[in-house]
Amino acid sequence: xxxxxxxxxxxxxxxxxxxxxxxxxxxxxxxxxxxxxxxxxxxxxxxxxxxxxxxxxxxxxxxxxxxxxxxxxxxxxxxxxxxxxxxxxxxxxxxxxxxxxxxxxxxxxxxxxxxxxxxxxxxxxxxxxxxxxxxxxxxxxxxxxxxxxxxxxxxxxxxxxxxxxxxxxxxxxxxxxxxxxxxxxxxxxxxxxxxxxxxxxxxxxxxxxxxxxxxxxxxxxxxxxxxxxxxxxxxxxxxxxxxxxxxxxxxxxxxxxxxxxxxxxxxxxxxxxxxxxxxxxxxxxxxxxxxxxxxxxxxxxxxxxxxxxxxxxxxxxxxxxxxxxxxxxxxxxxxxxxxxxxxxxxxxxxxxxxxxxxxxxxxxxxxxxxxxxxxxxxxxxxxxxxxxxxxxxxxxxxxxxxxxxxxxxxxxxxxxxxxxxxxxxxxxxxxxxxxxxxxxxxxxxxxxxxxxxxxxxxxxxxxxxxxxxxxxxxxxxxxxxxxxxxxxxxxxxxxxxxxxxxxxxxxxxxxxxxxxxxxxxxxxxxxxxxxxxxxxxxxxxxxxxxxxxxxxxxxxxxxxxxxxxxxxxxxxxxxxxx
Numbered sequence: 202x203x204x205x206x207x208x209x210x211x212x213x214x215x216x217x218x219x220x221x222x223x224x225x226x227x228x229x230x231x232x233x234x235x236x237x238x239x240x241x242x243x244x245x246x247x248x249x250x251x252x253x254x255x256x257x258x259x260x261x262x263x264x265x266x267x268x269x270x271x272x273x274x275x276x277x278x279x280x281x282x283x284x285x286x287x288x289x290x291x292x293x294x295x296x297x298x299x300x301x302x303x304x305x306x307x308x309x310x311x312x313x314x315x316x317x318x319x320x321x322x323x324x325x326x327x328x329x330x331x332x333x334x335x336x337x338x339x340x341x342x343x344x345x346x347x348x349x350x351x352x353x354x355x356x357x358x359x360x361x362x363x364x365x366x367x368x369x370x371x372x373x374x375x376x377x378x379x380x381x382x383x384x385x386x387x388x389x390x391x392x393x394x395x396x397x398x399x400x401x402x403x404x405x406x407x408x409x410x411x412x413x414x415x416x417x418x419x420x421x422x423x424x425x426x427x428x429x430x431x432x433x434x435x436x437x438x439x440x441x442x443x444x445x446x447x448x449x450x451x452x453x454x455x456x457x458x459x460x461x462x463x464x465x466x467x468x469x470x471x472x473x474x475x476x477x478x479x480x481x482x483x484x485x486x487x488x489x490x491x492x493x494x495x496x497x498x499x500x501x502x503x504x505x506x507x508x509x510x511x512x513x514x515x516x517x518x519x520x521x522x523x524x525x526x527x528x529x530x531x532x533x534x535x536x537x538x539x540x541x542x543x544x545x546x547x548x549x550x551x552x553x554x555x556x557x558x559x560x561x562x563x564x565x566x567x568x569x570x571x572x573x574x575x576x577x578x579x580x581x582x583x584x585x586x587x588x589x590x591x592x593x594x595x596x597x598x599x600x601x602x603x604x605x606x607x608x609x610x611x612x613x614x615x616x617x618x619x620x621x622x623x624x625x626x627x628x629x630x631x632x633x634x635x636x637x638x639x640x641x642x643x644x645x646x647x648x649x650x651x652x653x654x655x656x657x658x659x660x661x662x663x664x665x666x667x668x669x670x671x672x673x674x675x676x677x678x679x680x681x682x683x684x685x686x687x688x689x690x691x692x693x694x695x696x697x698x699x700x701x702x703x704x705x706x707x708x709x710x711x712x713x714x715x716x717x718x719x720x721x722x723x724x725x726x727x728x729x730x731x732x733x734x735x736x737x738x739x740x741x742x743x744x745x746x747x748x749x750x751x752x753x754x755x756x757x758x759x760x761x762x763x764x765x766x767x768x769x770x771x772x773x774x775x776x777x778x779x
Contacts, residue, residue: 252279293360299370300357304349313344322347395511402505457488464490509533607634616643618774665763670714714760721764729768 241247242260249257258267258278266283269275273282310322319328322340333348340347363369454473455466464475476493478486494500510522510529520529552558563569577588603610611630613623621628625639635642735743757765 250278252281253277294355294357294363296359296363296366296369298355298357300354301352304351306349309349310347311344313341313347317341318348323350325351325353395508398504398508402501402508452487454488506530506533509536605631605633618771618776620775665766669759670711717758717760718763721758721760722767725761725764725768 238247239260242249249260251257258280262280267278267280269279269282275281310324313322314324317324317340318326318331319339319341320331320336321333322344323331328339336343359366454471454477457473458464458477464473464477466473472491473488474490474492476486476490477488506529507522509532510520513520513532518532520532522529552561575588577590578586580586601610607622607624609622609624611622612620614621614626614628616626616628619628622632622634625632625635625637626643627635627639
C-alpha cells in the first residue's frame with residue numbers, strides 16, 4: 202500500500218537531535234501511522250496480526266484485551282495471556298459436593314482400637330477434640346460403650362463459584378419442620394379469630410378484648426400477602442383503605458374531654474376506644490367511643506354471616522361474604538329455618554318420650570322478676586308491720602347443721618377467748634349437748650370439788666404472777682391470824698402497831714414487784730421489736746448469731762416469765778387481729 206510505503210523525510214532540525222530520544226514530531230507521526238494501520242485492518246484492506254502459533258488476531262478486539270501486560274514478558278502480538286494457563290490449571294471439587302455430616306452407620310466397634318480417642322473410643326478424633334462428656338474411666342481402659350466413628354471428611358477444594366455458593370450443603374428437607382410449625386400457628390390464629398367473631402355474634406365480647414383486638418388489627422396490613430382464610434381472596438396491591446379519614450369540620454376526638462385521666466387517644470391510629478363522657482347519658486354525649494360502634498348496629502349480624510360463610514366453605518359450599526352477599530343471605534336464612542325446625546322436632550321428641558311438658562308452661566321471665574301486688578310495711582327498726590317478710594337468700598355454704606344433739610351452731614358462744622355452743626356453753630367442738638346442766642356447770646352453780654377444779658385449772662394454764670402473789674398473801678394472812686389468836690392476850694396493846702408495820706412491808710413489796718414487772722415488759726417489747734426487725738431483714742445481710750439470746754445461760758426471773766406470757770402472740774385466738 203502507498204500508505205505503508207510512504208515515509209516522511211526528517212527535517213534539517215531533526216537531524217541535529219540525538220537518535221536515542223526521538224523528537225516529538227516523530228512520536229506524533231508514528232502514532233498517526235499506527236492509527237491508520239489499525240483502521241485499515243478493521244476495514245479489511247490490510248492483513249491482520251498473527252500470534253506465535255500463526256493464528257490471526259481479530260482487529261476488533263478492544264485494546265485493553267489485546268495489549269499484553271508488561272509483566273507477562275511476551276515480545277510479539279498474542280492473546281495467550283487471555284487463555285487458560287495449562288501450568289496453573291487444577292481439578293476443582295464439584296459444586297454439588299459437600300462435607301458429610303454425622304456418624305457411620307453399620308457395625309460398631311466392640312473393643313478399643315489403637316490410636317483412637319481415649320475418652321469415647323472413636324478413631325476419627327483424639328481426646329482433646331472429643332465433644333462427649335468426660336468419662337470417669339475412659340473407653341481406653343474399660344473397652345465399653347465405644348462411640349461410633351464419624352465420616353471421613355473429603356479434602357474438598359472448590360473453585361471461585363464453589364467457595365461463594367451460599368446454598369451449598371443446604372438440605373431442603375430440614376426446613377419442613379419450620380414450615381409445619383408456622384402452618385400450625387396460622388391454623389391456631391384462624392380458630393382464635395373464628396371464636397372471637399362467634400363471641401361477638403352472641404354479644405359476649407368484652408370491651409377489654411375489643412381494645413386488645415383492635416391493637417392487633419393495626420398490624421394486619423403488614424402481613425396481607427400471607428393472609429389465608431377459607432373463602433377469602435385477598436390482594437394487598439388492590440386494597441383501598443379509607444379508614445381514619447374525617448372531614449375538617451369534625452371535632453377531633455381528643456378535644457371532647459381535655460382531662461389527662463380521661464379516655465386514651467392513640468394518635469397513630471386516630472382512635473379513642475373508651476367513652477370520654479362517662480358521666481353523661483348516651484343522648485347527651487356526642488361521642489361514645491370507637492368500641493361502641495363495633496358492638497351496635499349490624500356488626501353482630503355481619504360477624505354471624507362471616508362465620509356461616511367460613512363454615513360453609515369448609516364443608517364444600519362455594520360462597521363468599523363480599524363476592525356473593527345475596528346468595529349467602531339466602532343460604533343463611535334457609536339454614537336458620539332448618540335449624541329451628543330441627544330444635545323444635547328434637548324438643549318435641551324428648552317431651553313425647555320422657556314427658557314433663559306441663560313444667561314448661563311457666564310465666565314469662567319479665568313477670569317473674571317484675572313488680573308484684575304484695576304489700577309489705579316496715580317499721581323504723583326494720584321489722585315487718587304488715588305483709589309477709591321476704592324470704593332470706595340462702596348462702597352457698599351449709600347452714601343450720603346441728604351435731605351431737607346441739608340446738609345451736611359452733612361459734613355461737615364466746616367466753617375466755619374460746620368459742621363454743623350457746624345452747625350448753627360447751628367449748629369443746631365434738632362434745633355432746635348437755636343443755637341447761639352444761640350452762641349451770643359453766644356458771645359454777647353445781648357443787649364441784651374445789652381441788653378438782655384447781656387441778657384442772659393448773660393443767661389447763663399456768664397461774665399468772667398476780668394470782669401466785671394473791672395466793673401467797675392469803676397463806677401468809679392465815680398464818681398471821683393463827684399467831685394473833687395465840688398472842689392476843691399477851692400482846693394486845695402491840696397488835697395495832699405490828700399490823701401497820703406488816704401492811705407497810707407488803708405495800709413496799711407490791712411496789713417493787715410492779716416496778717420489776719414494768720421493766721420486764723419494756724425489755725420483752727424491745728426484744729420482740731428487735732426480733733421482728735431481724736426476721737424481716739434479708740438472710741444474706743443479717744448479722745451472725747443475731748437471733749441468739751444475749752443471756753441464754755441465765756435463768757429467767759418470775760417477772761420475765763410473766764412479761765413473756767403477757768406479750769406472747771396467741772395465733773390460735775381468732776380475736777387477736779382485732
